[in-house]
Amino acid sequence: GNSVTQMEGPVTLSEEAFLTINCTYTATGYPSLFWYVQYPGEGLQLLLKATKADDKGSNKGFEATYRKETTSFHLEKGSVQVSDSAVYFCALKISGYQGAQKLVFGQGTRLTINP
Amino acid sequence: NAGVTQTPKFQVLKTGQSMTLQCAQDMNHEYMSWYRQDPGMGLRLIHYSVGAGITDQGEVPNGYNVSRSTTEDFPLRLLSAAPSQTSVYFCASSYEGDGYTFGSGTRLTVV
Numbered sequence: 001g002n003s004v005t006q007m008e009g010p011v012t013l014s015e016e017a018f019l020t021i022n023c024t025y026t027a028t029g030y031p032s033l034f035w036y037v038q039y040p041g042e043g044l045q046l047l048l049k050a051t052k053a054d055d056k057g058s059n060k061g062f063e064a065t066y067r068k069e070t071t072s073f074h075l076e077k078g079s080v081q082v083s084d085s086a087v088y089f090c091a092l093k094i095s096g097y098q099g100a101q102k103l104v105f106g107q108g109t110r111l112t113i114n115p
Numbered sequence: 116n117a118g119v120t121q122t123p124k125f126q127v128l129k130t131g132q133s134m135t136l137q138c139a140q141d142m143n144h145e146y147m148s149w150y151r152q153d154p155g156m157g158l159r160l161i162h163y164s165v166g167a168g169i170t171d172q173g174e175v176p177n178g179y180n181v182s183r184s185t186t187e188d189f190p191l192r193l194l195s196a197a198p199s200q201t202s203v204y205f206c207a208s209s210y211e212g213d214g215y216t217f218g219s220g221t222r223l224t225v226v
Contacts, residue, residue, distance in 0.1 A: 004157075032213065041219075042219055042220075043205055043217035043218050043219045043220050045217070046214050049213065089158070100146055100165040101209060102148070102163060102173065103160070103215060105157035105159075106157050107155055107157040
C-alpha cells in the first residue's frame with residue numbers, strides 16, 4: 001500500500017540550529033511528494049513539493065530532495081528561527097477514482113524553536 | 116479573499132445528533148476532499164470529489180456522507196455523531212491535483 005513515515009517528535013532546537021526532519025515513503029508507481037506546515041490554530045499550508053526523482057523542492061529556506069533509491073524526502077533548513085515552530089507533515093500524492101489526486105500524510109512532527 | 120472556507124470553526128454535539136460541516140471554495144477547483152486530524156495519526160482522508168456529482172470514499176468513510184451538487188460546495192454530514200468522531204476536520208481543494216489549499220478547520224467534540 002501507500003504510506004508515509006515521519007521522524008518521531010517532538011523536536012526542540014535552539015535558534016540558528018540546523019534542522020532535519022526525516023520522511024520515508026512506500027508507494028506504487030511514482031508519487032509526487034510534499035511537505036506541509038501547520039501553525040497553531042490554522043490549517044495546513046504547502047511548504048514545498050517535488051514531482052519526480054532527484055527534484056529538489058525549496059521555500060522559505062527549507063529544502064527537500066526526492067530520493068527514489070532510498071524512498072526518502074527529508075526536510076532540511078540550515079538555520080531555524082523561532083517563527084519556524086509548527087507541525088510539519090510529509091505527504092505523497094496518489095491517483096484514485098477517476099484520476100482524483102489523493103494525499104497520504106505522515107503523522108506529523110512538532111517542531112519547537114527556542115530563542 | 117480566495118480560498119477554502121469552513122464553517123463552523125467549533126462545534127459540540129451530543130451522541131446521536133446529526134450535523135453538516137460546510138466547505139466552500141471560490142477558486143473553481145475540481146478536486147475537493149475532507150480529512151480528519153487526530154493526535155499522532157496525521158490526516159486521514161474521509162471522502163473526496165473529482166467534480167460536481169462525483170464523490171468517492173477515502174480511508175475512513177464510515178459515519179460520514181458527502182454530496183457535491185456544485186463545484187464550489189462540498190458539505191460533510193455526520194448522520195449520528197459518536198465520541199470517536201471527535202476530531203479536527205479539514206476541507207481541501209485543488210485544480211490540477213497539486214498544491215492543495217486547506218481550510219482553517221472545524222474542531223468537533225462529541226459528548
